Amino acid sequence: MKKRLLYIFLIPLFFKGFTQDLKKDSITTNKLNEVVVTAQFEPQSLKKSVHNVRVITNNDLKKLAANNLSDVLNQYLNITIVPSSGTGRSTVSMFGLDGSYFKILVDNIPIVSDNSLGNNIDLTQINLDDIEQIEIIEGSMGVTHGAGAVTGILNIITKKNSQNEWEISASVQEETVGKEYAVFNKGKHIQTVKVSNKINDNWFGSIGVNRNDFKGYLDTRKGENHTESDGKRGYTWLPKLQYFTNGMLSYKKNAFRAFYKFDYLNENIDYYNPTLLVIANPPFGANTFAKDKRYKTARFYHHLNSVGTLFSLKYNVSISHQKQSRETEDFIYNFQNNNEEGNSTTTNQSAEVLYSTGTISNFFKNKKADLQIGYELVNNLGHALVNGENQSLILVRKRFENYDFFIASEIKATKKLLVRTGIRASIQSKFDNQTASSIGLRYLFENNIEVRSSMGKSFRVPTFEELYSKIKFSGHQFYGNENLVPEQSTSYDFNLKKTAFLSSQLKMSNQVSSAFLNVDDRIDMAFVGFETGTTDPIYQYININSYKMWNVSTTHQLHYKNWNFSTGLIYVGISQVIDNGEAKSDDRFLYNLQLNGSLSYEVPKSNIQFSAYYKFNGKQQQFISSVENNETVYKLSEIDNYSFLDASVRKFFYKKQLEINLGARNLLNVTNANQGTIAGAHSNSSTILLGYGRSYFIKIAYNLNY
Structure with missing residues (x-):
């Protein structure tokens, strides 16, 4: 019934846009790279935005020859990529907080994950084939983007139009995985095909397919066909095969625009058990078996959007249906027969979401002020298997709904001063109702000096795992907690930017920024007691910890003729009290320094581009728990610094129809970082896996536009 009411609400807006004869929209899709759209009343220039928006262009x-979002963000300040060799996932961490606090969207719609919406997204599951640009805003964005937009948001803007009648592109990319490569069974192999058609002045359509075959990283392992019982079977980084399919159909007439977008992801990750089972089979010797697994992920994404004018009011309405599921296929691999036996598939987690968001603006004819009223509706059905008694699995199915309404105002107090305020009310089905608020200022001084400042309050609701998980092993018990309450956050940001045009061919831009973030009622796992009649400890997620962060950063860009150079620095201090019920860390600030830089040069006559990207991650300190004299204590640990360096050469042929990109990732050959406790010298050291070393790639792409 709720779905029907939502469609009935949207239908008049779509038909109204088709029937009205309106002034032609001054901002067209082909100029998208000159404007930003995220958290704006309407698309506008970067300079006019009240937020400090970071833009990554197509x-x-x-230049990076990136094939997923992880390849891109690894080079940017404030963002740390957290890879997992065991699961194949890569998530984002910003300012020491994980992906639960950072929201990822496509065309302003949050992406579904196994147990969340917009948060904890696996970056390797985001394809980059049809992206126009990526926009990043740091700080609490709860008013415009709701729960989970605590440290910031990332919005992927996809391509919805073309200057050409037909655009046909195909590419092949071959890449080593460290030193490992073979045409069929080692390395990384990527193929893409995309076809776009500007059907007429109003209609545009596109369809694309991408295959990404990562053959895994052996390192000291010996692959799936290894039959010795020495624990070396399998891979250090698991093999992963992904298929992406996407389609787009858009319509534009005068000021009305509408599009439908479809995406499908299919992913298989193979786990080869290093423990072998050898069963005697006289007189034929012995049979060897292994209990292997295959992790399967499928995601469907539908998005219908309409933008236009209704009774002089500008509206932007989207409705989206998404579903993502993760399954585990268990089977016995028989080495003698080279086949799989006893295959059984279990759905571990899934989330199905019906989502809609919309805004209405342009209430006043006076251009000195504007008002935006918006809504966000979320209907999320979650499914998970959790551990029960006696190693049993229990199915948990829960529906979460929230109905959010927000209002924001923009006041042009003077020609140079813009003030933006907003507030959101979120009606929650599971938790107490929540609110978010913000105020932002932008002032344009003489000589191209821009000043921005903002304050925002946001919130994060508990995840499915934090609410319902149950894990039992070796006498320990870890539980979710249905009584958790949402976390609350407050952020303050300041940004000063100066752009100088020193000559017709020399442009310089300098920025200085600072920020402060505070999170209360932070959720973490803590000791809550012992199981009745035993000494088995019980741990549970509770609202117990606090978190504070401040930072100062500076970025500089220089453009001279065909040279582009940029560099940046950020210094971050983090204070967080970790209380697990048995021990408590202190609240001192721990500091981290990051540096980055990029350099590119283009030779127009030869159609060659040279690019290099560098990022330095300084030493990181954090408290970790350990047991001393049968008591849990928190000790300060330190992760050694490390750096990444990527470089490439891109060459165009035949009027830029053919391009070849040669390059290397991780030229400094980083594989891991050492982590040890600080006690005069490193002790109890361990290593954190970061990558698989220096890799080389070649990408050949053919583009036919006419």
Whole structure:
């Protein structure tokens, strides 16, 4: 019934846009790279935005030869990529907080994950084939983007139009995985095909397919066909095969625009058990078996959007249906027969979401003020298997709903001063109702000096795992907690930017920024007692910890003729009290320094581009728990610094129809970082896996536009 009411609400807006004859929209899709759309009343220039928006262009993506979002963000300040060799996932961490606090969207719609919406997204599951640009805003964005937008948001803007009648592109990319490569069974192999058609002045359509075959990283392991019982079977980084399919159909007439977008992801990750089972089979010797697994992920994404004018009011309405599921296929591999036996598939987690968001603006004819009223509706059905008694699995199915309404105002107090305020009310089905608020200022001084400042309050609701998980092993018990309450956050940001045009061919831009973030009622696992009649400890998620962060950063960009150079620095201090019920860390600030830089040069006559990207991650300190004299204590640990360096050469042929990109990732050959406790010298050291070393790639792409 709720779905029907939502469609009935949207239908008049779509038909109204088709029937009205309106002034032609001054901002067209082909100029998208000159404007930003995230958290704006309407698309506008970067300079006019009240937020400090960081833009990654389509050209930046091509220089990197990036094939997923992890390849891109690894080079940017404030963002740390957290890879997992065991699961194949890569998530984002910003300012020491994980992906639960950072929201990822496509065309302003949050992406579904196994147990969340917009948060904890696996970056390797985001394809980059049809991206126009990526926009990043740091700080609490709860008013415009709701729960989970605590440290910031990332919005992927996809391509919805073309200057050409037909655009046909195909590419092949071959890449080593460290030193490992073979045409069929080692390395990384990527193929893409995309076809776009500007059907007429109003209609545009596109369809694309991407295959990404990562053959895994052996390192000291010996692959799936290894039959010795020495624990070396399998891979250090698991093999992963992904298929992406996407389609787009858009319509534009005068000021009305509408599009439908479809995406499908299919992913298989193979786990080869290093423990072998050898069963005697006289007189034929012995049979060897292994209990292997295959992790399967499928995601469907539908998005219908309409933008236009209704009774002089501008509206932007989207409805989206998404579903993502993760399954585990268990089977016995028989080495003698080279086949799989006893295959059984279990759905571990899934989330199905019906989502809609919309805004209405342009209430006043006076251009000195504007008002935006918006809504967000979320209907999320979650499914998970959790551990029960006696090693049993229990199915948990829960539906979460929230109905959010927000209002924001923009006041042009003077020609140079813009003030933006907003407030959101979120009606929650599971938790107490929540609110978010913000105020932002932008002032344009003489001589191209821009000043921005903002304050925002946001919230994060508990995840499915934090609410319902149950894990039992070796006498320990870890539980979710249905009584958790949402976390609350407050952030303050300041940004000063100066752009100088020193000559017709020399442009310089300098920025200085600072920020402060505070999170209360932070959720973490803590000791809550012992199981009745035993000494088995019980741990549970509770609202117990606090978190504070401040930072100061500076970025500089220089453009001279065909040279582009940028560099940046950020210094971050983090204070967080970790209380697990048995021990408590202190609240001192721990500091981290990051540096980055990029350099590119283009030779127009030869159609060659040279690019290099560098990022330095300084030493990181954090408290970790350990047991001393049968008591849990928190000790300060330190992760050694490390750096990443990527470089590429891109060459165009035949009027830029053919391009070849040669390059290397991780030229400094980083594989891991040492982590040890600080006690005069490193002790109890361990290593954190970061990558698989220096890799080389070649990408050949053919683009036919006419």
